[in-house]
Amino acid sequence: xxHYKCRLFLLFVFFQCSHLAIAKVPLFGFNNSEEEVxxxxxxxxxxxxxxxxxxxxxxDSLIQYIPKAKALCGRINKFKTxxxxxxxxxxxxxxxxxxxxxxxNQLTDALVDFTHAHEIYLHTGNKRSEATALNNKAVIxxxxxxxxxxxxxxxxxxxIFLDLGDSTGIVTGYSNIAKIYRQQKDFQSAQNYLEKxxxxxxxxxxxxxxxxxINGLGGIKREMGELxxxxxxxxxALALTKSAGNQVLTAQILNNIGVVYLExxxxxxxxxxxxxxxxxxxxxxxxxxxxxxxxxxxxxYTKNNNTEKALDYAKEALKIGKTIKNDEIIRKSxxxxxxxxxxxxxxxxxxxxxxxxxxQNQAIEKNAIDQVAQQELIRLKLENDRFLAxxxxxxxxxxxxxxxxxxxxxxxLLGVLFVLLLVALFIxxxxxRSSRERNKYITRQSEERKLLLKxxxxxxxxxxxxxxxxxxxxxxxxxxxxxxxxxxxAVNRINAMAIVHDAIYRQEKFKDIDSKTYLEKLIxxxxxxxxxxxxxxxxxxxxxxxxxxxxNLGIALNEMITNSFKHAFNQDNIQxxxxxxxxxxxxxxxxxxxxxxxxxxxxxxxxSNFGMDLIETIFENYEGEMKLVEDQEWNxxxxxxxxxx
Numbered sequence: 001x002x003h004y005k006c007r008l009f010l011l012f013v014f015f016q017c018s019h020l021a022i023a024k025v026p027l028f029g030f031n032n033s034e035e036e037v038x039x040x041x042x043x044x045x046x047x048x049x050x051x052x053x054x055x056x057x058x059x060d061s062l063i064q065y066i067p068k069a070k071a072l073c074g075r076i077n078k079f080k081t082x083x084x085x086x087x088x089x090x091x092x093x094x095x096x097x098x099x100x101x102x103x104x105n106q107l108t109d110a111l112v113d114f115t116h117a118h119e120i121y122l123h124t125g126n127k128r129s130e131a132t133a134l135n136n137k138a139v140i141x142x143x144x145x146x147x148x149x150x151x152x153x154x155x156x157x158x159x160i161f162l163d164l165g166d167s168t169g170i171v172t173g174y175s176n177i178a179k180i181y182r183q184q185k186d187f188q189s190a191q192n193y194l195e196k197x198x199x200x201x202x203x204x205x206x207x208x209x210x211x212x213x214i215n216g217l218g219g220i221k222r223e224m225g226e227l228x229x230x231x232x233x234x235x236x237a238l239a240l241t242k243s244a245g246n247q248v249l250t251a252q253i254l255n256n257i258g259v260v261y262l263e264x265x266x267x268x269x270x271x272x273x274x275x276x277x278x279x280x281x282x283x284x285x286x287x288x289x290x291x292x293x294x295x296x297x298x299x300x301y302t303k304n305n306n307t308e309k310a311l312d313y314a315k316e317a318l319k320i321g322k323t324i325k326n327d328e329i330i331r332k333s334x335x336x337x338x339x340x341x342x343x344x345x346x347x348x349x350x351x352x353x354x355x356x357x358x359x360q361n362q363a364i365e366k367n368a369i370d371q372v373a374q375q376e377l378i379r380l381k382l383e384n385d386r387f388l389a390x391x392x393x394x395x396x397x398x399x400x401x402x403x404x405x406x407x408x409x410x411x412x413l414l415g416v417l418f419v420l421l422l423v424a425l426f427i428x429x430x431x432x433r434s435s436r437e438r439n440k441y442i443t444r445q446s447e448e449r450k451l452l453l454k455x456x457x458x459x460x461x462x463x464x465x466x467x468x469x470x471x472x473x474x475x476x477x478x479x480x481x482x483x484x485x486x487x488x489x490a491v492n493r494i495n496a497m498a499i500v501h502d503a504i505y506r507q508e509k510f511k512d513i514d515s516k517t518y519l520e521k522l523i524x525x526x527x528x529x530x531x532x533x534x535x536x537x538x539x540x541x542x543x544x545x546x547x548x549x550x551x552n553l554g555i556a557l558n559e560m561i562t563n564s565f566k567h568a569f570n571q572d573n574i575q576x577x578x579x580x581x582x583x584x585x586x587x588x589x590x591x592x593x594x595x596x597x598x599x600x601x602x603x604x605x606x607x608s609n610f611g612m613d614l615i616e617t618i619f620e621n622y623e624g625e626m627k628l629v630e631d632q633e634w635n636x637x638x639x640x641x642x643x644x645x
Contacts, residue, residue, distance in 0.1 A: 038075060043089035046072055050096050066097055073116070084124040091120035095133060102140065111140045131160040131169060138176065147180050154180075167204055171197045171213075178216060187220050194220070208249070211240035215253055222260055231260050251280040251289045258296055262303070270300055291320040291329035298336050307340050314340065331360050464498035488529070489611075492558050495525055497551050513550050515582060516540040522554055523561070523580075530565040533576050540582035543590065549644050552618045553592075559611035560594050560638065568598020568636060579634065591641050595634035615640075 046069045053062040073090045081087055098113035114137045121130035138153035154177045161169030174197035181190035194217050201210045218233035234257045241249045258273035274297050281289030294317035301310035314336040321329030334357045341350035468491045475487035499521050516538075523536050545553070561578065569576040579595040616626055624642030631637035 038072070038086075040083075040086045040089045042072060043086070043093050047089070047093050047096060050093070050100075054100060062100070066100070069093055069097060070113075078116075078120050078123055084126075087120050087124050088126055088129070091117045091124070091126070091129065091133075094120065095129070098133075098136065102136070107140050107144060111137060111144075114140070127160050127164055128166075131157050131164070131166075134160070135169075135173070135176075142176075142180060147184060150180055151177060167200050168209075171200050171204075171209065174200075175213065175216065178220075182216075182220060182223075185223075187224050191217065191220050207240045208244040208246055211237040211244065211246075211249060211253075214240070215249070215256065218253075218256060222256070222263070227260050227264055231257065234260065247280050247284050248286055248289065251277045251284075251286060251293070254280070255289070255293050255296060258293075258300075262296065262300060265303075267300060267304060271297075274300060287320050287324045288326060288329070291317045291324070291326060291333075294320070295329065295332045295336060298333070298340075302336065302340060302343075307344060311337065311340050327360070331357070334360060464494055468494045468498065489559075489562055492526065492529065492562055493555050495558075497554065499525060499554060513545060513547065515543040515545050515550065515553070517542075518550055518554065519557070519580065519582065522557060526558065526561050526565075530561070531569055531576060534565070534569065535575060535577045537577065537579045538581075540580070541584060543582070543584055545644065549622070552621070556615045556618050556640075557592075557594075559615050563601075563609065563611050564596045564598055564636070567601070568596050570599065573598065585641070588645070589641070589643050591639065594636075594638045594640070595631060596636045598635055600635035601628070 049065060050062070050069060053065060070093075073093050076087070076090050078087060078090065094113045094117040098110045098117060101107070101110035101113060114133050118130060118133035118137060121127075121133055134153045134157045138150045138157065141147075141150035141153060154173050158170055158173035158177075161173060174193045178190040178193035178197070181187075181193065194213055198210065198213045198217070201213055204210075214233050214237040218230045218237060221227075221230035221233060234253055238250065238253045238257070241253055254273045254277035258270045258277060261267075261270035261273060274293055278290060278293040278297065280286075281293055294313045298310045298314035298317065301307070301313065314333045317329055318333035318337065320326075321333055334353055338350055338353040338357055341347075341353060471487055471491050471494070475484045475491075478484045478487070499518060519538060519540055523538065527534065527536070557580070564576075564578055575597075577597045579593070581591075581593040583591055585591045612626075618624075619626055619640060619642045622642035622644065624640060626638060626640045629637045629639050
């Protein structure tokens with residue numbers, strides 16, 4: 001019956017699973033959702049790994065992992081995926097990889113990855129991240145010499161910061177645009193953007209930022225030839241910088257003021273500002289600051305016809321420029337040294353530095369060509385990435401179509417199997433119905449047998465009680481005390497067997513009976529008929545025994561307890577105690593320890609006692625062994641080991 005029920009339950013579960021699987025079939029086409037394959041956790045884990053490898057400077061591992069991270073990002077269609085949280089996570093991975101490329105002067109790769117990040121942030125509406133990516137693109141385009149693309153991206157950045165109300169971002173954008181116009185010698189446009197930035201900063205209470213803008217305006221005025229206005233702006237910037245405590249910018253502005261005085265041919269003032277600038281740069285160990293100031297000092301001494309000192313300063317500047325790899329310092333110092341040697345008609349040295357200057361100019365020209373090539377490479381990389389993304393999307397679409405075809409076949413097979421299972425279920429139902437009456441008959445017979453066994457054990461128990469009562473009544477007619485005691489012992493033996501049948505009667509199982517429960521009932525029965533002063537201590541496991549085994553154990557324990565009552569305890573014993581322990585010591589092997597604190601038992605009494613003979617006879621049938629052992633705490637200690645077959 002249970003077997004059939006299990007089969008029915010399994011069929012029901014299969015039916016439910018099949019129903020759910022069929023319910024998930026798309027009604028229209030197939031489900032082209034990348035989120036079923038990738039989720040936000042994949043990209044958060046990728047970003048965490050990138051940051052970790054970068055933080056511990058595992059460059060080789062990072063270089064190997066970056067292509068894998070980019071391939072992961074390429075699996076997401078950034079224009080079709082609707083999960084913006086997932087897309088922003090993809091953008092963050094691209095953004096971090098781009099920063100790493102930029103840090104390592106890999107400008108082409110950096111620009112490509114910033115472009116991917118920008119496209120994603122634009123699609124998701126993540127304005128602040130979009131503005132940051134645009135600004136980074138503009139900086140790289142400017143570095144590569146593509147001023148048009150740089151200006152486009154800076155203007156887009158400013159528009160986003162205007163929407164966000166981010167004053168610092170707007171000021172930074174205006175300053176960057178002014179820098180590009182200044183490089184192109186469009187001083188009026190550069191001045192206009194710096195003035196816009198200055199108007200915003202004056203309301204922000206940021207003196208250091210304002211000093212940078214005013215310093216830039218001073219530089220534009222100097223290049224436009226308005227030296228007095230340039231000096232005024234430089235002094236205003238210097239005051240703000242000193243109040244902010246920025247020594248690097250202070251040294252730079254002092255240097256700029258010295259240049260203006262040099263152009264005005266006020267050499268005394270120029271020298272004063274150059275020396276103060278160099279002292280600050282030297283104190284803070286600013287190598288770029290020292291290099292630029294040394295070049296200006298070389299110009300000063302050249303104009304004052306001190307060519308030896310001018311050479312020393314120019315060569316020191318060249319050394320610093322080479323150390324820190326600053327092309328501007330190297331170029332200016334090389335040109336100065338060439339001019340000085342040329343003025344001295346030292347043609348040998350002049351030729352050396354002229355050749356070096358030509359190499360630098362050639363490097364600049366080569367760099368310009370490389371910049372054009374890099375821009376074309378960037379375009380090709382972006383087109384290639386788009387092509388790869390489209391190819392990956394096509395692959396995913398084909399894979400999903402194949403998967404849906406396989407699912408359709410699977411659903412058809414499941415449907416056929418479901419019909420077959422329904423047929424099998426119907427057959428099983430017919431078999432169950434035909435066997436139901438037979439099962440009822442078997443169950444009814446089983447219940448009747450259980451009732452019969454209970455009745456038998458109940459009658460046996462009652463018969464034990466009748467025999468016990470008759471023997472006890474009979475013993476009252478004897479004047480012989482020894483004979484009466486023998487009758488009492490016989491009654492106790494019968495009661496030990498009766499307790500087993502009482503335990504059987506009170507439980508449904510008839511095969512095994514718990515030894516601990518039986519032992520407690522036996523002791524309770526004997527306490528009622530024996531010495532009430534005796535304190536029993538029982539340490540027994542709950543061991544199931546067969547009925548015949550438990551009856552024999554009961555008779556044996558009855559003999560030992562009765563012997564203790566009769567012979568062990570006298571009036572001098574204030575607190576009689578009996579200790580019984582019952583434990584399994586192996587597979588179907590057991591140990592009984594019986595102890596009392598009575599007067600003790602001699603070996604002669606132990607060997608000649610009828611009760612002991614009876615116990616030994618009982619346990620011989622179980623391959624048992626009974627022996628008298630010494631125990632310092634107990635006067636009598638008997639150890640019994642036996643097996644149950």
